[in-house]
Amino acid sequence: MDFTVALAQIKPKLGCLDDNMALAEAAIEKGIAAGADLVVFPELALTGYFLKDLVPEVALSLDSPQIQRLKKLSERISIAIGFVEVSSDFRFFNSAVYLEAGEIRHVHRKVYLPTYGLFDEQRYMARGERFRAFDTRFGRVGMLICEDMWHLSAPYILAMDGAMTLICLSSSPGRGVTESEGLGSAAAWQKLTSTSAMFLNCRVFYCNRVGYEDGINFWGGSEAISPSGEVTDRGALLEEDFVLAKVDGGALRRERIFSPMMRDENLAITVKELKRIDKEKDC
């Protein structure tokens, strides 16, 4: 099935839930007006990224009025969006929710919380414990949040769980200005998204935010990538953008005929060897 995905490359305000909800709702309406079927937002789109001690103050439970409003909007367009989730036992997660047909279809809690260099996520947030694919009207989908994608096993698990579309919500800080054409962090991500698509014969929708927080820029450059690893659409660098990407449904079928790596992928060998490694590690 052909469909249109909108990548809402927004500039959230740090710690301002109401402003960011308004920003998200405007982007959703824009997507609906443009005939998009799915709108993807960045990681922590409703809160901003360098939250530190603000985490508990901006956290939402899944039954909060904000999520209810998004749920209602998802009757008209499917939505993937990042926020801080608070669980009933008061753990705070860097989460992404996928909403469709007025329902929550899936919540992914970021597993790999970067806590090195300029990152400090694990200080403030709890780690998710699973990667699960889920069914949508676009077929089976897997969600990843930023750093998750840098762990080969994460998109691999999702693909083995049947995902043919990977959605990656990101708040990637721009760094590495050198002699080369692009930003170091952008170049690394572009390799990663394209290679992951190619390895796993999946399409990838990558949405990264823009704006500055305490001098740190977020570089944008959101992308729609075909299952062959080709970038079909890319958002502006360092500026707000709204990317409308037409997705050729047939490309997935053709790619999977042309390079049937996922068909041939041997889960039994992988599981057997990983179990062995895990066992040997215990010794």
Add this chain to the structure above:
Amino acid sequence: MAGLTVNTNLLRRILVGFVRDEVCKVGVRKGVLGLSGGIDSALVAYIAAEALGPENVYAYCMPYRTSNPESEAHARLVAESLGINFKVIEITPMIDAYFNITPDADNMRRGNKMARERMTILYDHSASVGGLVLGTSNKTELLLGYGTLHGDMASALNPIGDIYKSQVWELSEAMGVPREVIEKKPSADLWAGQTDEQELGFTYREADELLYRMVDQRMSREELIAVGFDAQFIDNVARKVQGSHFKRRLPIIAKVSNRTIDRDFRYARDWGK
């Protein structure tokens, strides 16, 4: 040198975007800076003019009576080529009034006092025009501690604090900073004939090559020696970096409560913006 050479188009975009975003999100549109006639403040003026529009940039040249007259001429040249607001405010009366009380002060004390005098003038104008003070210290100076704490190191935001002097030169070329300003010898101009490199005992190019490998690439002392750096030079620079670290931090606070500012009371400065 590889690594220090930068894509100036990209760097310019990020720094201009930084000034525009970080100034405007506070709810103002103006920037205030001290224009010394040197390259660092000239570059910041170019970045600010592009980010905020020249009419929103307020530059102040604040000479002391021993300042080189060429400095003021160069500051004026920069301001005129950009069309930014420009004013000369002599600090001689304030400085002399103070040192009449303590006439024995050496050059360093006098230099620091002048830098802090200029800071108070900039912050006063920040309030009077309704703009933020833009910092003009580059990464080389900040790492070496070659600046006055609460003086020229004070600002609301600093667009060039993460770029080395060599990169300041490169970006200044790309942004069209007047040639005279780019080519002259860097000087704090605190007393006649002073140059930074003479005072530091090495050139900025040398320092940048070392700092880039030491700080950015985290090369060990052994690795630095292996690629040809002199051990004494390495130690000298490392000592300067460590010895000046206090200048790059907020004052430390004696902890007694459960939530101490900056220790376990942590918020971004852009909190709510």
